Amino acid sequence: PSPPSHAYLARLNTEQRQAVEHGIDAHGGNTPGAPAGPLLVIAGAGSGKTNTLAHRVAHLIAHGADPRGILLLTFSRRAAIEMGRRVERIVASIDGPASQLAGAALTWAGTFHSIGARLLREYAQQLGMSPSFTIHDREDSADLLNLVRHELGLSSKEKRFPAKHTCLSIYSRVINTSAALKHVLETAFPWCAEWEDELRRLFAGYVEAKQKQAVLDYDDLLLYWAQMLTEPALAESVGARFQHVLVDEYQDTNLLQAAILKALKPDGRGLTVVGDDAQSIYAFRGATVRNILDFPQQFDPPATIVTLERNYRSTPGILDASNAVIGRARERYSKELWTEKPAAGSPLLVTVRDEMDQAQYVVSQILERREEGTTLKKQAVLFRAAHHSAQIEIELTRRNVPFVKFGGLKFLEAAHIKDLLAVLRWIENPRDRVAGFRVLHLLPGIGPKTAGKVLDEISLSDEPLAIIEAFTPPAQAKSDWQLFVEMIRLTRGGNSRWPAEFELVRQWYEPHMERKHEDALARGGDLLQMEKIAAGYPTRERFLSELTLDPPDATSDESGVPLLDEDYLILSTIHSAKGQEWDNVFLLNAVDGCIPSDMATGNDEEIEEERRLLYVAMTRAKDQLQILTPQRFYVHGQSSTGDRHVYANCTRFIPAELIPHFETKAWPIASPPALNTPGTPPPQAFIDLAAKMREMWKA
Ligand code: ATP
Numbered sequence: 001p002s003p004p005s006h007a008y009l010a011r012l013n014t015e016q017r018q019a020v021e022h023g024i025d026a027h028g029g030n031t032p033g034a035p036a037g038p039l040l041v042i043a044g045a046g047s048g049k050t051n052t053l054a055h056r057v058a059h060l061i062a063h064g065a066d067p068r069g070i071l072l073l074t075f076s077r078r079a080a081i082e083m084g085r086r087v088e089r090i091v092a093s094i095d096g097p098a099s100q101l102a103g104a105a106l107t108w109a110g111t112f113h114s115i116g117a118r119l120l121r122e123y124a125q126q127l128g129m130s131p132s133f134t135i136h137d138r139e140d141s142a143d144l145l146n147l148v149r150h151e152l153g154l155s156s157k158e159k160r161f162p163a164k165h166t167c168l169s170i171y172s173r174v175i176n177t178s179a180a181l182k183h184v185l186e187t188a189f190p191w192c193a194e195w196e197d198e199l200r201r202l203f204a205g206y207v208e209a210k211q212k213q214a215v216l217d218y219d220d221l222l223l224y225w226a227q228m229l230t231e232p233a234l235a236e237s238v239g240a241r242f243q244h245v246l247v248d249e250y251q252d253t254n255l256l257q258a259a260i261l262k263a264l265k266p267d268g269r270g271l272t273v274v275g276d277d278a279q280s281i282y283a284f285r286g287a288t289v290r291n292i293l294d295f296p297q298q299f300d301p302p303a304t305i306v307t308l309e310r311n312y313r314s315t316p317g318i319l320d321a322s323n324a325v326i327g328r329a330r331e332r333y334s335k336e337l338w339t340e341k342p343a344a345g346s347p348l349l350v351t352v353r354d355e356m357d358q359a360q361y362v363v364s365q366i367l368e369r370r371e372e373g374t375t376l377k378k379q380a381v382l383f384r385a386a387h388h389s390a391q392i393e394i395e396l397t398r399r400n401v402p403f404v405k406f407g408g409l410k411f412l413e414a415a416h417i418k419d420l421l422a423v424l425r426w427i428e429n430p431r432d433r434v435a436g437f438r439v440l441h442l443l444p445g446i447g448p449k450t451a452g453k454v455l456d457e458i459s460l461s462d463e464p465l466a467i468i469e470a471f472t473p474p475a476q477a478k479s480d481w482q483l484f485v486e487m488i489r490l491t492r493g494g495n496s497r498w499p500a501e502f503e504l505v506r507q508w509y510e511p512h513m514e515r516k517h518e519d520a521l522a523r524g525g526d527l528l529q530m531e532k533i534a535a536g537y538p539t540r541e542r543f544l545s546e547l548t549l550d551p552p553d554a555t556s557d558e559s560g561v562p563l564l565d566e567d568y569l570i571l572s573t574i575h576s577a578k579g580q581e582w583d584n585v586f587l588l589n590a591v592d593g594c595i596p597s598d599m600a601t602g603n604d605e606e607i608e609e610e611r612r613l614l615y616v617a618m619t620r621a622k623d624q625l626q627i628l629t630p631q632r633f634y635v636h637g638q639s640s641t642g643d644r645h646v647y648a649n650c651t652r653f654i655p656a657e658l659i660p661h662f663e664t665k666a667w668p669i670a671s672p673p674a675l676n677t678p679g680t681p682p683p684q685a686f687i688d689l690a691a692k693m694r695e696m697w698k699a
C-alpha cells in the first residue's frame with residue numbers, strides 16, 4: 001500500500017519535523033514491536049512544542065499506531081481536550097483509507113492524576129483496594145486531616161498546632177518529593193519543625209483513615225500508581241498497553257511522575273517528553289526541573305534531544321523583552337528565541353495609581369480592542385494570585401463583560417454543590433467519612449455524635465449498606481432517611497443509571513438545600529447546570545473523579561458554570577495560563593510583593609521561580625502585551641499586620657536597565673500626582689464589594 005500523504009509535515013520546520021518523525025520509518029510505518037528510542041524536545045516558549053507533540057501523535061496514528069495504545073499526559077484536562085482536537089484535525093486532513101483512521105480519538109489523554117485514577121480503579125482488585133474508592137479534593141483532605149487530629153487529641157491542648165491546610169501542604173511535600181518529614185520541615189516549613197513528632201502521628205493516622213475509608217487524595221493517585229508499577233508483572237502489563245507515552249510540560253513534573261514513566265518504559269522506547277526548563281514554575285509543589293535536565297542520561301542509549309529556537313507566537317518586541325527578562329536569571333537557560341513575525345511595537349509598561357485605576361484602564365483597553373475586532377476570547381488578564389483579580393471582576397461585572405476565571409475559586413467549592421457531590425460520593429463509597437458527615441448533617445436532628453456513631457459502625461462492618469438500612473434516625477428525619485435508603489438501594493453497585501441517577505439525587509437534596517440556604521432558587525439553577533455537566537460523563541464514577549481532579553472554572557455568569565459558546569474574557573493566574581496563548585495579554589500588579597510574591601522573598605530558588613513565572617506570563621502574548629504597575633496596591637496581610645495599602649515598586653525583574661525593552665506610559669495621563677496622598681484608602685464600598693466577590697463561593 002502507498003504511504004499516506006503527509007501535507008501536515010510540510011507545515012513544520014526541520015527540527016519540529018525531526019521530532020515528529022523520530023523513529024518512524026518514512027516508508028512503511030513503525031514496526032509494531034519496536035517503538036522509537038526515547039525523545040526529549042526541550043525548547044523555549046512558543047516554539048511549537050505542544051504543536052509538535054500533537055503532530056507526532058497524529059503521525060504515529062497515520063503509521064498504524066492504535067490510538068488506544070497511546071498515553072498522552074498533559075498539565076490540565078483542558079490541555080488534553082485541546083490536544084485531542086488538534087490530533088483529530090491533523091488526522092482528518094490526511095488523504096488515505098479514511099476508514100482506518102476514523103475514530104482516532106485518544107482514549108488515554110489526561111493529567112497524570114486522572115489517568116492514575118482510571119488505572120487504579122481498573123487494577124484495584126489486584127492491588128487489594130476497593131474499586132469504588134472515592135477521591136478527596138484538597139478541601140476534603142484537609143477536613144479529614146482535621147478529623148484525625150481531633151481523634152488523636154492533637155488539637156485541644158496544643159493551640160499553635162499548624163492549620164489543616166499547612167499540615168496538608170507538609171504531607172503533600174513529603175509524598176511528592178520522596179523526602180523525609182524532618183528534611184521537609186527544616187527546609188520548607190521551619191516554623192512547624194517543633195511539631196515533628198505530632199505531625200508524624202497525625203500523618204500515620206491520616207494514612208490509616210484513608211485506607212479504612214477507601215478514599216484517595218490527589219497525592220495518592222500518583223503514589224499508588226507508582227507503587228503499583230513496582231510490581232514487575234503489573235508494570236509489564238500496564239507498560240505493554242501503551243506502546244507510546246508522550247508528556248507535555250515535562251519541566252513541571254515531580255519525582256513520582258518521573259518514576260512512573262521510568263516504570264512504564266524502562267528503556268525509554270516509545271517515550272517522548274517535551275518541556276522548557278525556563279518555564280519551570282511548580283517547584284513549590286514538589287516539581288523538579290532535574291527531571292527534564294536529567295532525562296537523556298537515564299537511558300542507555302541516551303535519549304535523542306531536539307531543540308527548537310524559532311518562536312511562532314510573539315512579535316519581535318514581546319520576544320525581545322521576554323528574552324531580556326529571562327536572560328538575567330541565575331541559571332543559563334538553553335536558548336535565545338527568534339521570530340520572523342513582522343515587527344510591531346514593544347510591550348507596554350503602564351503605571352497606574354492603584355488597583356482601581358488598573359481595573360478601569362484594563363477593561364477600557366479590552367473593550368477598545370474588541371471594537372477593533374479582537375474578540376474577548378483572544379484576550380486575557382493574568383495575575384500572580386487568584387485574589388488579585390477582585391477589582392477587575394468588579395469592573396467587568398459593572399460593564400457587563402462576561403468572563404471565565406481559571407485557577408481561582410472553584411464552582412465546586414460552593415456549599416450546595418459540595419453537598420450534592422457528597423451524596424453521590426457516599427452512595428459510591430459509604431466508608432468515605434467526610435462525605436458521610438456531610439450527608440448526615442443535612443438531616444434534621446442528627447448531630448456530629450450520632451453521625452460519628454453511624455460512620456464508626458459502617459467502618460467496622462463488611463456490609464455498610466446494611467448499617468445504613470438499619471439506622472433509625474430521630475423522628476423528624478425519618479421520612480427523609482427512608483427516601484435516602486431507597487435511593488441508595490436503587491443506585492448502588494451495578495444499579496447506577498447515569499445520568500438519570502443524578503436527577504434522583506438532586507430531587508432528594510433540593511428540599512434540604514431550601515432549608516439551609518435563603519437563595520435556594522439561584523442554587524437550584526446551579527444544580528440543573530450541574531446536571532447538564534453530569535450528562536457529559538459516561539458513569540458516576542468517571543464524573544466524580546474527573547470533576548474532583550479538574551473542576552470547572554468560575555465565571556461571571558450567575559449560574560457559575562462555564563459559558564460554552566459565547567464570547568468571554570479569560571482571567572487566569574499565571575500558573576493556570578501555562579501552555580496557552582492570546583492575541584492581547586494584560587499582566588496585573590507587576591510590582592515587588594506580587595511578583596515576586598512577598599510569600600517568596602525567602603531564598604534565591606524561590607525568587608528565581610518567580611522570575612520564570614514572569615517569563616511565562618509575558619510569553620503568553622502574541623501581538624500585544626501590557627504590563628501594569630500600580631503605584632500602590634492592597635495587601636492581604638497576616639492577622640498581625642492586617643489588610644493594608646502599600647507603596648509599590650515595579651518588579652525587580654524589570655530593573656532600570658531593562659526599561660528600554662519596553663514602551664512606558666502613565667495612566668491617567670493628566671492625573672495630578674497630589675491625588676496620591678499616602679494612606680488614602682479606596683472608598684469603603686469598593687473594599688466591601690471586593691471582599692464579597694472573594695467570598696462569593698465560600699457561602
Ligand atoms: P509553550 O512553551 O508556551 O507551551 P509551545 O512551545 O508549546 O509553547 P505551541 O503552543 O505549540 O508552543 O505553539 C505556539 C504557536 O506557534 C501556536 O500558535 C502554534 O500553532 C504556532 N506554531 C508552531 N509551530 C509552527 C509552525 N511550524 N508554523 C506555523 N506556526 C507554528
Ligand code: MG
Pocket residue numbers: 049050051248579
Ligand atoms: Mg506548550
